Amino acid sequence: MLQPRIRPICNSYRSLFSSVTRRYVSRQEQPLQASTVTRDATVTTTTSAPPTRKAAGAFQMQNYKPRTPGVRHLKRPINDHLWKGKPYAKLTYAKIGHGKGGRNNTGRITMRHRGGGVRRRIRTVDFKRDEPGKHIVERIEYDPNRSAHLALVENVATQRKSYIIAAEGMRAGDTIESFRAGIPRSLLASMGGVMDPGMLAAKTAFRGNCLPMKMVPMGTQVFNVGSTTNKGAVFCRSAGTHATVIAKNDVNGIIRDVTVRLQSGEVRRVSAEACATIGVASNPHWQFRQLGKAGRSRLLNIRPTVRGLAMNAADHAHGGGRGKSKGNVNPVSIWGTPVSFDIPPFQPFCRPLTDPQTGQRWLQDSPKTQPQQARCSGESAQPRQAQEHQLDCCAPLALCTLSMHQTMYITEIYLHVEVQLYSFPLLASCQYWELFWHVQLK
Numbered sequence: 001m002l003q004p005r006i007r008p009i010c011n012s013y014r015s016l017f018s019s020v021t022r023r024y025v026s027r028q029e030q031p032l033q034a035s036t037v038t039r040d041a042t043v044t045t046t047t048s049a050p051p052t053r054k055a056a057g058a059f060q061m062q063n064y065k066p067r068t069p070g071v072r073h074l075k076r077p078i079n080d081h082l083w084k085g086k087p088y089a090k091l092t093y094a095k096i097g098h099g100k101g102g103r104n105n106t107g108r109i110t111m112r113h114r115g116g117g118v119r120r121r122i123r124t125v126d127f128k129r130d131e132p133g134k135h136i137v138e139r140i141e142y143d144p145n146r147s148a149h150l151a152l153v154e155n156v157a158t159q160r161k162s163y164i165i166a167a168e169g170m171r172a173g174d175t176i177e178s179f180r181a182g183i184p185r186s187l188l189a190s191m192g193g194v195m196d197p198g199m200l201a202a203k204t205a206f207r208g209n210c211l212p213m214k215m216v217p218m219g220t221q222v223f224n225v226g227s228t229t230n231k232g233a234v235f236c237r238s239a240g241t242h243a244t245v246i247a248k249n250d251v252n253g254i255i256r257d258v259t260v261r262l263q264s265g266e267v268r269r270v271s272a273e274a275c276a277t278i279g280v281a282s283n284p285h286w287q288f289r290q291l292g293k294a295g296r297s298r299l300l301n302i303r304p305t306v307r308g309l310a311m312n313a314a315d316h317a318h319g320g321g322r323g324k325s326k327g328n329v330n331p332v333s334i335w336g337t338p339v340s341f342d343i344p345p346f347q348p349f350c351r352p353l354t355d356p357q358t359g360q361r362w363l364q365d366s367p368k369t370q371p372q373q374a375r376c377s378g379e380s381a382q383p384r385q386a387q388e389h390q391l392d393c394c395a396p397l398a399l400c401t402l403s404m405h406q407t408m409y410i411t412e413i414y415l416h417v418e419v420q421l422y423s424f425p426l427l428a429s430c431q432y433w434e435l436f437w438h439v440q441l442k
Contacts, residue, residue, distance in 0.1 A: 059285050074292030077285035079149070081171060083139040088152055091163055092121040095145075100301065117301030120144045126162040127224065127232030129210040129275060132181040133157045137174040137208075140166050140282070144300075147239035149282040151208075165224055165237060167208045167279035176208035179215060180275055207279040213258040214272040216245050223281040225260060226274035233275055235262065240284030248272075308334060 059077075066072035098107060102114030123143050135153040138161075143150045151166035153176065170176075183200070191199050201217045216222055221242040224233035236243050246267070247259035255272045262268065291297055294304070313320025317332050331339045 059288070061285065061288060070293040070295070072292065073290050075288065075290040077283065077289060079142070079283065081140055082149065083141045083152075087121065087123060087141055088161060088163070091124045091161065093124070095120050095122050113303045113305055114301060115303045116298050118144075118299050123150060123163050125150065126164055127237075127275075128180075128230075129164065129178040129277075130180055131155060131158075131160070131162075132178055132184070134175055134177050135162075137166075137170060137172055137176065139172050140170065146237075147283060147286045148237065149239075165233075165277070166282040167223070167277060168240070168282045168284055169279070170208050170282065174208060176206075176210075177204075178210040179204055180210060180212055180273075205278050208277065210275055210277050212272065213245070213260075213270055213274045213276050214248070214255040216258070216276055216278070218245055218248070220245050220278065221280055222260070222276040222278055224275065224277040225270065226276065227268075227270050229271050229273040231274070233277070235260075235268070236281060239281055239286040242280040243276075245276075 062076045062078050064071040064074050100115070100117070102109050102111035104110045122145060123141075134156045136156060138152045138154055141150045141152060141163075149166045150163045151170055152161060153164055154161050183195075187200075187203060188195070190203070200215065204211060204215060205217055205220060210224075213225075221244055223236040223242045225235040225243050226233050227235070241263055243260040243262050245258060246261050249256045249258070249269075257269050257272055258274075259267060259269050291300075297304075308316035308318035309324060309326055311319035316334050317329065317336060318326035321327065333339055
């Protein structure tokens with residue numbers, strides 16, 4: 001207990017220590033090299049870390065001093081450029097109703113582990129970006145409804161504001177443009193009135209610009225990728241996602257469709273008029289965040305996930321019983337669906353020579369393909385007639401369809417493979433061939 005005679009001394013020292021700030025937040029980052037690409041040259045700038053920060057990793061994360069157990073493991077990405085105020089009210093509406101709790105229009109739960117959370121407003125995001133002309137980025141905002149950040153842009157001509165998914169590296173004051181409506185006359189005049197693909201890519205393929213897929217250069221990273229014409233983006237919309245353009249289907253000088261590779265490795269073919277934004281979706285370090293405590297999950301509208309073993313017998317197939325025991329049953333979901341399958345090895349499948357619906361043959365000789373057939377096989381233009389019997393789908397046969405409308409039958413008996421009608425050198429000389437397989441599940 002403090003005595004009255006030393007209280008004046010404590011008050012004097014209290015004023016001295018009040019000038020010293022107490023640090024609750026510590027940021028850990030490593031000096032990064034930011035590369036800015038311009039039309040003329042590439043300028044590389046190196047940002048040095050402030051003396052109060054420590055170089056700990058290859059990306060920037062914000063740690064907190066463990067004043068409480070809830071902030072001991074709390075980690076967040078550093079986003080000092082985000083807007084500190086409220087969103088643009090005219091482009092938002094309140095999120096209300098029992099849909100916030102994962103219910104449908106009849107009140108039944110259709111999405112589990114949803115409910116609660118703080119109040120939030122839905123931002124109306126423009127995924128089509130059909131409006132042409134230059135847009136100025138006013139600010140970069142945080143969106144509680146998605147992992148990526150939003151950019152509030154304003155059209156220079158119409159003064160119309162809209163929200164778009166921000167690209168990584170986009171900052172306030174940047175100028176972006178959409179070319180989905182076509183190429184402006186001013187841009188065409190700057191190229192001398194000639195449509196040069198290389199010059200066009202050098203003037204349009206910039207970060208944040210929206211282009212149709214046919215105008216995106218090969219090997220470019222894009223996000224907000226659409227699938228069909230006159231529709232909005234459906235792929236690569238979350239934080240840090242992107243796709244890569246790997247091929248274009250050019251038929252007589254007209255690009256029909258474009259092939260892109262997603263981050264998962266999946267290869268998809270989209271329309272040539274589908275939209276795509278140059279760059280990578282913003283907030284790429286979002287996946288490394290740590291909430292630190294269960295209460296933050298509840299604030300994010302996420303309810304707990306309970307194991308089926310801990311439920312009652314009436315709630316789950318694994319529930320009930322004495323102790324930790326689910327019984328001598330195979331693991332199933334809460335709806336009784338098995339979670340594992342015993343998949344046998346692959347078995348060959350053979351389709352019949354005729355279509356069961358139309359009655360026509362699958363492999364029809366076309367007069368347009370006969371010259372190509374003769375050049376590929378080295379034989380006459382008339383192909384050999386295939387066997388006229390109907391194939392049994394249960395027989396261990398494999399039907400290979402060649403590009404020149406020829407057939408080859410491979411009869412597999414144990415480990416012996418017998419080839420009829422043609423030999424392996426002819427198969428090796430063909431550029432494209434397709435083998436049909438069938439997987440039978442128990």
